[in-house]
Amino acid sequence: MxxxxxxxxxxxxxxxxxxxxxxxxxxxxxxxxxxxxxxxLRIQAEFVEGFGLLAELPKAACVFGSARTRPDSPEYRLGEEIGAKLHEAGYAVITGGGPGIMEAANKGSHDAGGLSVGLGIELPFEQSLNDHVDIGVQFRYFFVRKTIFVKYSQAFVVLPGGFGTLDELFEAITLVQTGKITRFPIVLVGTEYWSGLLDWMKQTVLPAGNISADDLDLIHLTDDPDDVVRVIVEAHEEEARKHEETEAVAETARRAGDPS
Structure with missing residues (x-):
């Protein structure tokens, strides 16, 4: 033995x-x-690297979208504008660090003087971090990268994208729906692009009893960058107000139980 x-x-x-x-x-x-x-051990090292690098990151919003979006497209310009406005509202911007929508959001934040973060992933084809990332991490494992996205983002903004974007979107919805993470705003940008998906959820998934009507309230759909920021800011202001009320109630209870 x-x-x-x-x-x-x-x-x-x-x-x-x-x-x-x-x-x-x-x-x-x-x-x-x-x-x-x-x-x-490699997985552990990736967690340690990600947590260590981003431990002091200020409040941040994560922007997802297609890596295939061209710089001359309306969606790219929209991503830039959202990145800039998120910075103006006091948020760092986190993306997957690649091209397309990710690059646009990083560029918008960076050019506006904000903090731009890229969480890249090792892929079979070459894809380096875009040039507008101030802090970048390259991961081997998707699930480690996803954990870092969720841990350091206080909002998810989702522009038109493909399978990767859908994966991140539904993971975020699931984590919030199941209470695995504190509820944070999830904003879909592009009514023409996303309406079919939301209609399917309302007309097929909901009647089948596989989701509840309240679950659909987890998602906000818009085309307006100002509306994106408004939804995020108002959600965090409401969260802060509830936290203060909870602390006040707890403090009152502590004082009531203190014989001195």
Whole structure:
């Protein structure tokens, strides 16, 4: 029998060499660096890097949208305007750090003097962080990147996009709906683009009983950049007011229970 960390091995399961031997022998096999236990350390390192780099990030809004959007398109210009207005309202801007809508939002924030963050992802095809990112992190794992998006964003702004954008949108809705995270505003930008999806949810998913009517209230649809910012600011002002009321009630209860 051999104890190997928290594991106990017997018989044929005992490897012919020790972990230290395999680590220190340069002539040994290299496939160990691709094993799942080693991947856990890589995953941990990505979390540590992301948390450490963004720990002091001010309040921020995340902007999602297609990487395929061209710089001469109306959607790109809309992304720039939203990025700039978010900065004016006191928010840093976080995107996936790539081209298209992501680049537009980063550029709008950066050019307006704001803080522009890019959370990139390793893909089979080359895609580097865009030139308008002030703070950038490149991730290997999608789920680590998603966690960082959620942890450091106080709002999600979703412009027209494809599968990646839909993935982020529905993950955000699900996390808020299930109470896994504190409710934050989710704003869809582009009524013509998103109306069909919302109509399907209202006419098919809701009648089937798979969502409730209240769930649809988690999403705000607009075409107006000023409306985007208004929804976000008002939601956070309301959250702050409720927090103050809760603290006041707790303080009153503490004083009532204090014999002094």
């Amino acid at each position: 051999r104890r190997q960390g928290p594991a106990t091995l017997r018989g044929k399961a005992i490897p012919p060499t020790t972990t230290d031997q395999r680590l220190l022998d340069r002539r040994g096999p290299t496939d160990w660096v691709h094993a799942d236990p080693w991947r856990v």
